[in-house]
Amino acid sequence: MLYERLTRLPERSFFLLGLRGTGKSTWIRSALPSAVRFDLLDEALFTDLLGDPALFGRMVSAVETGDWVVVDEVQRIPSLLNEVHRQIADRDLRFALLGSSARKLKSAGTNLLGGRALRMAMHPLTAAELSSDFDLDEALRHGTIPLVWAARDRGEVLSSYTQLYLREEIRAEAAVRNLAGFVRFLPVAALMHAQQLNTAAIARDAGVARSTVEGYLEILEDTLVAAPLPALEAKLRVRERRRPKLYWADPGLVRAVKRQFGPVAAEERGALFEGWVLGQLRAHNERQRLYDEIAYWAATESSIEVDFVLRREDKYAAIEVKAAERYNTSFVKGLRAVVDLPGLARRIVIYRGRRAFRTEDGIDVWPIETFHGALRDGELWS
Template sequence: MVYTRLLPVPERSFFLFGVRGVGKSTWVRMMLPDAKRFDLLDEALFTDLLGNPALFGNLLSGVEPGEWIVVDEMQRIPALLNEVHRQIEERGVRFALLGSSARKLKTAGTNLLAGRAVHKAMYPLTPTELGRDFDLDAALRFGTIPLVWAAGDRREVLESYTQLYLREEIRAEAAVRNLPGFIRFLPVAAMMHAQAVNVSSLARDTGVARPTVAGYLEVLEDTLLVTRLEAFEAKLRVRERKRPKLYWVDPGLVRAAKRQLGPVAAEERGALLEGWVYGLLRAHNENQEVFDAVAYWSPTESNAEVDFVLTRDGEHLAIEIKAAARYNAAMLKGLRAIAALPGLARRILIYNGPHEFQTEDGIHVWPLDHFHDALASDRLWP
């Protein structure tokens, strides 16, 4: 089944990034059906353009101003960006540039398009996009990447996904020299999902040098599998942790990297749910402007923590995620610790129970489905 995605088509040229299988190509075929398309996974086309990038301009000679051109897997030939730049500037052609990795583009002239092409991201399917097909347990166990979600055997597809990633993204781009070390690193990095990143600890557990692990993390970020969430500096007369937290883009990929695809264990549910909520926030932020910035907050003097602090127009929204089905006042520790933050507009506890209410000190307690409804309808902020 093809699902309607949240992302609208920008009016001008754009990059669209997302992990393999997330649905970029399907989306662009639906949204721009008349566009001329160049798929750089076509090996004959890839070989011709790699050997002669100038050929790309000749292939565009009949395109009219304002028409759309789609280039899929743009990162395979970054040199084409020079011609893209020229076509935008001189002829008014519009481009949809799709990619599953930003690694080569970061070092190959993407800055030439600064101000000429917006950057957009596509995330795994959200409950809004899935509608009645959404199932939280399945989402946490297998993730919601369309390639996996639509599969008859989701476990089998997920098991092969890591091999696809290693083959297509890592080997093809020669991103790492020590592939065995990187393979050892992947499950260790998956164990760090929703945790503060300790590069030295990762290096010890992986058995490679610290600078190498730092490079591996950059590879995961550049190939869009993970993102690092910086710590929020509230300056509430407490020392705050500076290490960023690591989040994988999809719960299924976390579990595939850990080689742990059975039913979700109780001890992993909290991190998976927290990461899934972070993904929802980012997906909706692509076209709703839910926040200007997002961070986490955690003072060093206590174990109080707030999972996400959203900032918009100078105000803050504090969100704590709990996987438990029953409310407990102890869940509010972090939200109460951050109460003195200037500009704090709302504090929200999201949990897996059925009851919605507000505590005496003004904290909103929301079931997960209420949170999602508020996010989808842009009612998170008061």
């Protein structure tokens, strides 16, 4: 089944980056059905352009001024971006540049065409996109990457997907010299999902050097599999945590690299649910600009923390995520600790219960349905 995506076609050239299988190619066919298309997964075309990059310029010379050109899997030949840059500047052509990795684009020094093209991201399916098909338990168990979600045997496809990642994104790009070390690293990094990063501990458990782990984490970010969440220095406590947390892009990936395909265990649910909420926020931010920056806050001298602090201009919204089905007053401990944050406009608890209400000191407690509605209707801040 095809779902209507949150992504909207901009008026000018853009990069659209996202995990393999998130539906970039499917979406662009629907958004630009008549555009001239170059699919670099076509090995014949790939070989021709790799051997003669100038051929690309000759091929697009027939495209009318102002028309759209799609280049899929653009990271396979980053040198094409030189010609893309020239065609945008000289002929006002518009390019949709799709990719599943920013690694080679970044290493080639392209700098996303010096600002001539927007940078957009396509995320796994959100609750809003799935609509009545959304199932939280299934989303936490297998994730919502469209390729996986559409499969009859999601666990089997998810397992194959992780092997595809190693084969296509890592080995094909020669991103690591020691593939065995990277394979050991992945499940250890998955254990760090929604946790404060400790590269020394990861290096010890994976049996590789700390500097190697730092390189591996950069690969996860470049290939859009995981990304760090910075710590907010709010100066509300004498000592605040400064190390980032690590969040994977999809709950299914977290479980797959750990070889966990059965029902979600109680000890997994908290981190998976927290990461899923962050995924919803990031996906909706692509379209609605919910925030300018997002971080977490925590005090080092205690267990007090707030999962997500959003900043939009000079205002802040603090969000705490709990996987419990019953509300507990301990849920608001961190939100009460940040009450003196300048510009704090809203404090929210998201939990798996059914009752929505507001505490006496103005903290909103939301079931996931209320959270979905606030994102859909753009009422997160109001």
